Amino acid sequence: MRYHAHMAKQNFYEFFLPSKIPDRKSAASAVAAGSIAGFIMFSVFAVTSGILLVRQGSTLMSLITSIATVVMILVTVGTWKRIVAAPLAGLAVASVAIAWEISQGKIAAIVLIVPLMGGFWTAARGIAALKQLRRQGATQATPE
Numbered sequence: 001m002r003y004h005a006h007m008a009k010q011n012f013y014e015f016f017l018p019s020k021i022p023d024r025k026s027a028a029s030a031v032a033a034g035s036i037a038g039f040i041m042f043s044v045f046a047v048t049s050g051i052l053l054v055r056q057g058s059t060l061m062s063l064i065t066s067i068a069t070v071v072m073i074l075v076t077v078g079t080w081k082r083i084v085a086a087p088l089a090g091l092a093v094a095s096v097a098i099a100w101e102i103s104q105g106k107i108a109a110i111v112l113i114v115p116l117m118g119g120f121w122t123a124a125r126g127i128a129a130l131k132q133l134r135r136q137g138a139t140q141a142t143p144e
Contacts, residue, residue, distance in 0.1 A: 017118035027129040031079060034087040034123020037116045038076030041094060045069040068093065079123050082130060087123035094120060 016033050018026065049065035056062060071093060078086025094116040101109035 013114060013118075016115050017122055021122075021125055021129045024130065024133055027126040027133065030122045030126025030129070031082060033119040034079040034090065034126070035076055037094070037119025037123070038072055038079050038087075038090050041090065041097070041116060042069060042072035042076055045072055068097075075120075079120075079127075082127045084124055084127045084131075087120040087127065091117060091120040091124070 015029065016037070018030065021027050021030050045065050045068040049062055049069050052059065052062035052065060071089070075086050075090040075093065079090065094112070098109050098112055098116065101112075
């Protein structure tokens with residue numbers, strides 16, 4: 001049982017923050033990690049926005065969370081479509097959100113660093129790796 005828990009933890013870290021992305025399969029997995037991170041962020045902002053709108057009506061915080069929800073939809077779709085700017089934007093939003101949560105005394109937000117920040121960083125690396133692999137494939141396919 002102890003070995004299984006260790007492997008699950010190792011697989012979690014390796015999925016969201018792999019040490020290297022050597023091939024197309026790893027790069028696709030990296031893009032998936034960023035898309036999952038984006039979906040998590042979208043879900044959190046959407047639920048928060050809905051709760052704030054119901055409880056408090058239209059406030060500055062509900063407006064901010066609504067905008068963040070839309071941004072995270074764009075980040076998630078953009079990451080899935082392999083637009084490198086999308087996970088970088090997600091990384092910025094995740095950094096701000098985690099820093100804000102910690103500043104509010106919610107230290108537990110630290111556990112979100114690996115799946116969110118790691119996921120977006122990994123997606124950016126994966127997209128770059130896919131582009132590099134595509135370029136290498138194109139140069140190898142051209143006759144000399």
